[in-house]
Amino acid sequence: MPQSPIPKDSSYAVSRKSHRNDAERELGMATLELVSQVVALVNIERSRVGLPPLTIDTQLNSAAQEHSTDMAVNDFFGQIGSNGSNAASRIRNAGYNFTTHAQNVEAGEETAEEVVASWFSSAEATNLFRADVTNIGIGYYFLEDDIGNFNQNHYWTAVVAKRSPEGVFIPGSEGVDIVEGGEGSNLIAGGPESDSLYGNISDDVILGGGGNDFIDGDQGNDTLGGNPGNDTIFAGLGNDFVLGGQENDILNGERGNDSLYGDLGDDTLFGNLDSDFLDGGDGNDRLEGDLGLDTLFGRAGNDVLFGGVDLDYLDGGDGDDYLEGNEGADTLFGGIGNDQIFAGIDNDVVVAGEGNDYVDGNTGIDTLFGNAGNDTLIGGTEDDLVFGGRDADFLGGGVGNDILNGNIGDDTVLVGAGNDLAFGGQDNDRVYGEFGDDTLNGDLGNDTLIGASNADLIYGGDGNDVVYGDFIDDSLVAGLSPDSVAGTEAPDTLYGNAGDDILVGGSEGDLLYGGQNNDSVLGGGGNDTLFGNLGNDTLIGGDGSDTFGLQLGGVARINDLLRGNDYLFLSEGLTFEDLVFQQGSESNTSEIYAQFPAEDTLRGGTGPLVTGSDGKSARNVLIGVVVGVQAENFSSDNFITTFESDTLAGTSP
Known part of the structure; x- marks a missing residue:
């Protein structure tokens, strides 16, 4: 400023x-x-x-x-x-x-x-x-x-x-003293033993001395110092300044906006009422803000910090610290060390700091940030934002519609309950859906993405990714590199994208799109629809009555046409003599249907391959039965026409 x-x-x-x-x-x-x-x-x-x-x-x-x-x-x-x-x-x-x-x-x-x-x-x-x-x-x-x-x-x-001349100085003796200040502003100093020192209604200065002292500031804006020894200090009413000293002290701010400094030793600081500033100093300290807008610094050592009610700021400092925001929209920093951080109730912001930290958002709409170190970040019960840090982190969404991003490092992202949006981030990540309609993005790196029990949308992103659906209708999209995409026990939609992808549909009727490069598309069980798209694609329908969609600009090899009643869908401008078929090992005959736009005419050789009985182009027409032969190209010898009013025309290869 x-x-x-x-x-x-x-x-x-x-x-x-x-x-x-x-x-x-x-x-x-x-x-x-x-x-x-x-x-x-x-x-x-x-x-x-x-x-x-x-x-x-x-x-x-x-x-x-x-x-x-x-x-x-x-x-x-x-x-x-x-x-x-x-x-x-x-x-x-x-x-x-x-x-x-x-x-x-x-x-x-x-x-x-x-x-x-x-x-x-x-x-x-x-x-x-x-x-x-x-x-x-x-x-x-x-x-x-x-x-x-x-x-x-x-x-x-x-x-x-x-x-000014009204100040009063009250010294302690060499023994154990009980000293009480007068009505004015007092300066009270303890002796070498364990003394009890009491201020009064004015602004007092009380210094402990050499022993384990008890100090009570009472009313007024007091300045209290413990000095050597394990001291207990109650600030009382007013805005007080309290310094613990060199050993293990207990400081209690009571009422007023107090400043408490533990200094050296393992100290315990209580802010109590109003908005207090608590600084533990060196040592393993315990700080509790309680009521008011409190600021807590653990500093060096393995500290325990509790924010209390209202909007608090907690900073663990160096060491393996425990931080809990409690009520109010709190801001929590772990600092250096392996920290445990619990955001508490309401909408909190947590930054893990350096080290391997554990962060739990608890209730409220929380924003959680990892940092250096392998952090564990759990969103909690509401709609949370969870960001990993620079190393290999574990991110859990918890309950609620969460947004999770693994960021840098080989992260594991588990979205949890709710309709979540998850990004693996950079490097090689594992991203898991769970309950809810989730959207999973692998982002950069060689990622593994697995849907769960609801309708998920899954994108592989850059890198060589492995993508799995699950038990409900999923949409799976490969990334920009060679990926493997697999549906499971539900009707899934799989997209190949750029790269030489492998798409496996699963056990139900799936919709599979090969993408831009040389893809392998396997329908699996169920009545599947397979599209080769661009590139030299291999389409395998598998069990069930499958539909194969072909288009110009790519070369497709279709296998397993003899398993069930299969259909061909030819895009505009594609002819049957552009197709190559390989019969499978089964000897049963299989009906083959041609499915194409009604306004188009499909041709084989020099004449129309299929025309309707009314002289118009056919649509969803059963054009024949393949009788257990190997065929490189279609010819009239390979088909038994089933519609008397239709004509199958073509030339022998």
């Missing part, structure tokens, strides 16, 4: 430099250790000019961290936030009442030494050399995949201020 406007006041100086990105650096925000390093370096520079040191204030840390995160996530650089906030409003929202303040920002510097050196070598140094400020807060955010308009990966903010 465009850079936010920068006020002319010198207290809002900005430095903007380009530096190398470090993809190996850990993701996330400022730790207390990093904040201490930056502040120590700032105080060294202040001491050189005789100024007293600044002390760290967690509320100022919160205001600075909010702005660094905002710049990184919302892709901009400047003093004004993406929501129009300025430094003063962010400091007040953090609960810090001040008499004076200033802010510096930086992007691209990777270390505490680099960012402090940059600030003190520019006009921003005047903010850090101010004698009328006493406190400092540092915010830092590292965005690894920084791919927007402003890409610096590292985003820094420093806030300096002087607190």
Whole structure:
């Protein structure tokens, strides 16, 4: 997005430099250790000019961290936030009442030494050399995949201020303390033991200390930090900022739009009511958004993320994660690792990420995307869109009228119940129909396509494909390369298309079209209709009374005419002397019918081969009985005429 406007006041100086990105650096925000390093370096520079040191204030840390995160996530650089906030409003929202303040920002510097050196070598140094400020807060955010308009990966903010006199500081002792803040804005610090620290109705800052602490912010917009130890923190009412610390913490946002950061360790974060931001940090974390429009980042580790009610955003990050959207139209990203993702209720969007992931759309009209890795993608109960990724994926439509595309890789696509549309995609795929009237497309590659229990339409596509119908009336179309197409136990329609195709009709009365090249067309059982089309085709009727359709522009060889009463359909302009017949091994006689348009006259040799008794062309006429002979061409010697009023004419070969 465009850079936010920068006020002319010198207290809002900005430095903007380009530096190398470090993809190996850990993701996330400022730790207390990093904040201490930056502040120590700032105080060294202040001491050189005789100024007293600044002390760290967690509320100022919160205001600075909010702005660094905002710049990184919302892709901009400047003093004004993406929501129009300025430094003063962010400091007040953090609960810090001040008499004076200033802010510096930086992007691209990777270390505490680099960012402090940059600030003190520019006009921003005047903010850090101010004698009328006493406190400092540092915010830092590292965005690894920084791919927007402003890409610096590292985003820094420093806030300096002087607190109004009403603030109260309550330190803990060396023992186990129970500390409760007063009515005003309190700064409460725990000691080295396991303390219980309670805020009150105002905007409090509570820092745990060295033990396993219990912290309750109560009302107000609080800033709560666990520090070392396995801490339990309840944010209470208000829009709170909570940082767990270095070990295994439990963070509960309760009411308000809270920001919870687990930091290091195996943490558990609960957003609870309202719209919360949950960041597990490193470790195997559990995050639950609950009510509100929540944003959950698992980060590094094998994390468990639950979205809760409403529209949530879940990102597993690195590691083998478990994600569940629950209610609401959610957006879920698996990240890197072998993830399990369940979209939940309503209309969700799921991107599997890198690794071998399992994705289940569950209920709702879902859109599922595979990615790198061998993914399993199941659409669920509604009309879903399912797209494979870059490797060998399994796609299942589930219930509903789904659209599935295997994309890149040797994929397996099973459409499921409903009237589905499936594409194998690139490479060598297997595409299966199931319940419903399905349309199956092999697309590119050497594919295998199999219909199922309803009336399916199946296209082979490019490549050498194998196409099978099933138990209901199917339409089967070969692709642009040599394909094999087979019907089964129902009246099917088979199309050869380009390539030297093999079409096998199955056990019922099928309709088979050979296509453009040299095809083999086998009717199988039942009363079949076979068309040779272009190319040198072989037509085999098989059992039953079959009809053979021939046309100019191709050469057809017809076998098995002696199995049942077979018909010939000659297209306009084709004559009997263009045909070649080979008698089968059976010795029984077989009736042969000629079927052709009534307005045409078929001729053999120099005269009409068949004419009707009224002198007009015949249609669907029984022209004779072949009497157990081998015949290369028709002649009158090979036929016994059955209609007294008709004349069979021709010349001997």
